[in-house]
Amino acid sequence: MSAAVAVEAKDVSKIFGAGPGEVRALDNVSVTIRQNEFFTLLGPSGCGKTTLLRLIAGFEMPTEGSILLEGEEVAHLPPFKRHVNTVFQSYALFPHMTVAQNIAFGLEMLGKPKAEVQSTVNAMLKLVRMEELNGRRTSQISGGQQQRVALARALAPRPKVLLLDEPLSALDLKLRKEMQIELKRMQLETGITFIFVTHDQEEALTMSDRIAVMSKGKILQIGSPTDIYEHPTVRFVADFIGETNFIEAEVMQRIATDGQIKLPSGVVISHPLSENVGVGAKVTLAVRPERIDLVRPGTEAHLGGTVQNIVYFGTDTTFHVALDGSGQEVTVRVQNRRGHQEVLKVGDAVGLRIAPEAMQILKD
Amino acid sequence: MADAKPAPNFAARAAAAADRRDTRGRWLLSAPALLILLFAAIGPLIIVVIYSFLKKGGYGGVEWEFSTDAWTSVVFQKDIFTDEITIADAHLLIFWRSVKLSFLTTVMALAFGFPTAYFIATRNEKSRDLWLFLITIPFWTNLLIRTFAVMEVIRNEGIVNSILLGLGLVDAPVQIMFTDFAVMMGLLYVYLPLMVLPLYASMERIDFRLVEAGYDLYATRWHVLRRVIFPLVKPGVIAGSILVFIPSLGAYVTPRVLGGGRNLMLGNLIEMQFGQGRNWPLGAALSITLMAIVMVALLFYVKNASKTGARHG
Numbered sequence: 136m137s138a139a140v141a142v143e144a145k146d147v148s149k150i151f152g153a154g155p156g157e158v159r160a161l162d163n164v165s166v167t168i169r170q171n172e173f174f175t176l177l178g179p180s181g182c183g184k185t186t187l188l189r190l191i192a193g194f195e196m197p198t199e200g201s202i203l204l205e206g207e208e209v210a211h212l213p214p215f216k217r218h219v220n221t222v223f224q225s226y227a228l229f230p231h232m233t234v235a236q237n238i239a240f241g242l243e244m245l246g247k248p249k250a251e252v253q254s255t256v257n258a259m260l261k262l263v264r265m266e267e268l269n270g271r272r273t274s275q276i277s278g279g280q281q282q283r284v285a286l287a288r289a290l291a292p293r294p295k296v297l298l299l300d301e302p303l304s305a306l307d308l309k310l311r312k313e314m315q316i317e318l319k320r321m322q323l324e325t326g327i328t329f330i331f332v333t334h335d336q337e338e339a340l341t342m343s344d345r346i347a348v349m350s351k352g353k354i355l356q357i358g359s360p361t362d363i364y365e366h367p368t369v370r371f372v373a374d375f376i377g378e379t380n381f382i383e384a385e386v387m388q389r390i391a392t393d394g395q396i397k398l399p400s401g402v403v404i405s406h407p408l409s410e411n412v413g414v415g416a417k418v419t420l421a422v423r424p425e426r427i428d429l430v431r432p433g434t435e436a437h438l439g440g441t442v443q444n445i446v447y448f449g450t451d452t453t454f455h456v457a458l459d460g461s462g463q464e465v466t467v468r469v470q471n472r473r474g475h476q477e478v479l480k481v482g483d484a485v486g487l488r489i490a491p492e493a494m495q496i497l498k499d
Numbered sequence: 500m501a502d503a504k505p506a507p508n509f510a511a512r513a514a515a516a517a518d519r520r521d522t523r524g525r526w527l528l529s530a531p532a533l534l535i536l537l538f539a540a541i542g543p544l545i546i547v548v549i550y551s552f553l554k555k556g557g558y559g560g561v562e563w564e565f566s567t568d569a570w571t572s573v574v575f576q577k578d579i580f581t582d583e584i585t586i587a588d589a590h591l592l593i594f595w596r597s598v599k600l601s602f603l604t605t606v607m608a609l610a611f612g613f614p615t616a617y618f619i620a621t622r623n624e625k626s627r628d629l630w631l632f633l634i635t636i637p638f639w640t641n642l643l644i645r646t647f648a649v650m651e652v653i654r655n656e657g658i659v660n661s662i663l664l665g666l667g668l669v670d671a672p673v674q675i676m677f678t679d680f681a682v683m684m685g686l687l688y689v690y691l692p693l694m695v696l697p698l699y700a701s702m703e704r705i706d707f708r709l710v711e712a713g714y715d716l717y718a719t720r721w722h723v724l725r726r727v728i729f730p731l732v733k734p735g736v737i738a739g740s741i742l743v744f745i746p747s748l749g750a751y752v753t754p755r756v757l758g759g760g761r762n763l764m765l766g767n768l769i770e771m772q773f774g775q776g777r778n779w780p781l782g783a784a785l786s787i788t789l790m791a792i793v794m795v796a797l798l799f800y801v802k803n804a805s806k807t808g809a810r811h812g
Contacts, residue, residue: 194711214714227712231730240726241716292717 140206141296141328142168142191147200149186160186162352163200168296168330170205173322175331177339178349179375184332187349188298191330193217205295215244219296220289224304226281228273234284235260235269241292259287262321279310286318290325297322299331303338315342336376340364348372365423369498373421380427380465381497382420382438386412396420399461400438406491409498419497424468426493429454429485436486440465442479456485551783559777569780573788590768590785597765598792600679600754601747604686605694608743609736611687612694616735617728619695620702631699634692642689646756649685650676653757677759685753690746694739701735702728737804744800745793765789 149161161183168174176184189195190202193214202210209217220241228237238259242252260266263283268276273284282302289297299318303311319342322329333339339346340360347357348371356363356372367373370381387403388395394408396418412418432439440456443464452475454467465487479485551569553561576587619630637645652658655672663669675681705728713723729736751766758764763771765785772782 192715194714214711215717215719219715221712221715223708223712225706225708227706227708229709229712229727240713240718244717244719244722288716 139170140167141170141172141204142166142330143203143206144187144191145201145203147187147190147197147202149183149190149195150198159352161190161197164352164354165200166347166354166357168328170328171326173319173329173331173342173344175333175339175343175346176349177333177336177346177376179334182349183352184334184349185300186352188221188300188330188332191296192219192221192298218292218294219298220292220294221298221300222285222289222302224301226285226302228281228284228288230272230274232273233269234265234271234273234276237273237284238288238291241288245292255291259291262290262324263287263317278305279314282306282314286321290321290327293325294327296328296330299329301332301334303333304335311338318342340376348375350375366495367421367497368495370419370421373495373497378424378466378468380422380424382422382463382465382494384418384420386414386416386418389414398437399458399463400436402437404437404491404494406494406496409496412496421495421497422465422489422493424453424466425451425470426489427465427467428488429467429469429479430488432484432486435488437489438465438487440485440487442481442483442485445479445481447475454479454485456487547783547786551780551787553780555778555780557777559773559779561779566780569778569784572778572781573784593763593765593768594788594792596679596762597748597789598796600683600686600764601744601750603683604690604747605740605744607683607687608691608694609740612691612698612739613736616695616698616702616732619699620705621707627703631696634695637688637692642752643756645689646685646753649688650756653681653684676757677761679758679762681757682754682762682764685757686747686750689750689753690743693742693746697738697742698732698735701732701738705731733804737801740800741797744796748793748796749789765792 144164144166147161147164148159151158151160164183164187166187176187178184186195190197190210191204193209193212193216197210200210201208204217204219229240232240235256238256239252242255247255256269257266260269263286265280265283265287268280273281276284282305285302303314303318306314315338318329318331331339331342340363343360345357345359346363347354348363349355350371355369356367358366363372364376367376367379373379373381383399385397386394386408387397389408389412392407392409394406394412395403396406396408397403430436438458440458442454443457444455446453446455449471451468451470454469456465456467457463458465467487550561552565552567554564554566554568556562572587573590574587575584576589577584615634619627619634622630650657653675654660655674655676659675660669660672663673675684709727709731710723713727718726748764749766750764751770754762754764754767758767765788769782769785769789772778772785776782
């Protein structure tokens with residue numbers, strides 16, 4: 136694993152329009168993307184992820200800040216002077232060219248000799264498993280095949296970084312799953328840095344080495360998929376990725392980073408605290424539904440409640456529990472490893488037990 | 500089940516009958532246009548062909564007697580005194596000028612129309628309509644009046660020369676009127692919208708993400724234009740070129756006003772035969788020659804265009 140930097144964005148802002156109608160698509164964003172990394176920009180639509188990608192590609196110029204490609208300032212270079220290539224959401228294949236001509240385009244523009252163009256095109260067709268369709272028009276192939284051609288076309292010039300703008304969003308579920316695995320394979324095979332934009336958290340979790348979660352023009356958290364899922368630092372990240380229960384608690388005492396936190400049930404637990412919360416502060420705990428155990432009500436339980444609803448999903452069963460006192464609903468997911476156990480009924484009192492490391496204190 | 504069985508059969512028959520009625524209906528709808536074409540285009544065309552093979556009447560008109568004189572005089576001329584037959588270089592010069600000026604007009608219209616159409620196609624939807632509207636404004640006025648207006652601009656005492664003289668850039672007015680250049684400028688002015696509109700129509704359909712894809716794949720502006728935009732708007736280029744070239748070749752008013760007596764084009768030559776020349780058969784033969792030139796030019800152009808298309812894609 137090389138730690139060399141592929142792309143670095145420094146304090147990048149992008150404002151569209153001017154005056155009262157201006158839109159701040161990116162707000163002082165900084166991010167470092169390493170070489171050979173599968174890096175994903177994840178966020179809801181309008182969060183600025185595509186804008187950041189287009190700034191790296193060169194289709195837009197930043198209002199402020201700088202973008203470095205392998206240490207070189209490229210923020211104001213036109214796209215054709217940057218050694219990065221893009222796989223467009225709509226594929227943007229040239230309709231007046233064949234599959235092979237599409238793939239050859241970038242190489243020809245770089246002035247590669249004919250023999251090299253030919254051999255690279257063949258290698259790319261092989262990489263994306265499209266050898267037999269090289270003479271077809273792009274209008275004569277299916278969406279999934281177009282997707283592969285778009286990939287081959289962007290990979291053919293061996294860019295330093297490959298940018299992918301929601302490339303799988305137009306495919307059906309089965310094809311999308313296949314392509315997720317294919318993309319990961321191609322990234323490993325070619326050793327090219329991939330920057331992938333998506334709003335699909337599952338796609339992000341399954342393919343990425345690291346994920347940047349974005350919202351409203353800012354990057355909220357950068358981390359590995361496990362980091363992002365198991366240790367979200369802000370409420371938006373915890374909420375956007377997977378299902379989360381938010382439980383309000385109060386800091387009772389702290390010695391250095393060791394804190395004592397009072398749960399709504401009155402139970403006090405030990406939990407490490409970050410430096411910026413003092414005694415008496417209200418904090419929000421994020422707890423994943425699968426990290427909660429159902430126990431008998433009593434001393435062992437951290438929280439108590441009443442079963443409101445039981446939903447059977449086959450692989451697991453979800454219990455909706457209303458907490459005693461506040462009535463707040465908490466979701467608990469139990470894996471059916473020994474089949475569905477009909478121990479609990481709606482209306483039963485139940486205790487919830489959460490391992491301290493499964494409770495994540497959020498920043499706001 | 501028993502009475503459900505013949506139903507699809509019946510439905511199919513009913514659908515087929517409706518289809519037939521529909522086809523008949525459509526024929527009926529196109530009947531007025533077909534009638535107009537028959538009486539106003541094909542009918543006169545046949546008359547023109549017949550006239551070209553008749554003897555000319557003394558005071559215009561024709562005498563109903565078969566003759567190939569008219570066709571001979573398209574290219575050859577007989578000396579009145581010696582009966583010697585020579586090539587009619589005056590006619591050939593006019594043919595050549597017509598083709599040359601029409602070709603130059605088409606090339607210039609493409610050169611000016613392409614960026615204009617690109618400009619309009621890349622505006623937002625609201626201002627596109629405004630620009631298209633502005634492009635069509637010249638069509639609102641009579642061609643003759645517009646041509647006289649052009650004359651006002653370029654004649655020796657006109658605006659251009661007044662400015663040039665006023666600024667001291669020239670000592671004597673520049674002779675623009677009554678030159679090939681004046682005729683070409685006039686034609687360009689008249690037919691430019693006919694180039695811009697079809698170009699715009701095909702450019703508007705371009706997915707501009709393809710342009711981005713071109714830039715992304717290291718194509719410079721010039722390469723994107725040549726390898727991506729141009730092949731995609733080629734249908735518009737062909738349509739626009741045809742729409743400019745054909746009427747330019749047969750232009751009458753513009754060369755008459757701006758070219759004076761000296762810079763005749765085919766249209767003027769034909770008109771002369773039906774007017775002062777009193778040689779209707781020759782006029783008819785020249786008209787058919789004009790049609791033939793147009794057809795040859797079109798065939799050549801379309802064949803050439805599809806060949807370059809095959810090479811690119």
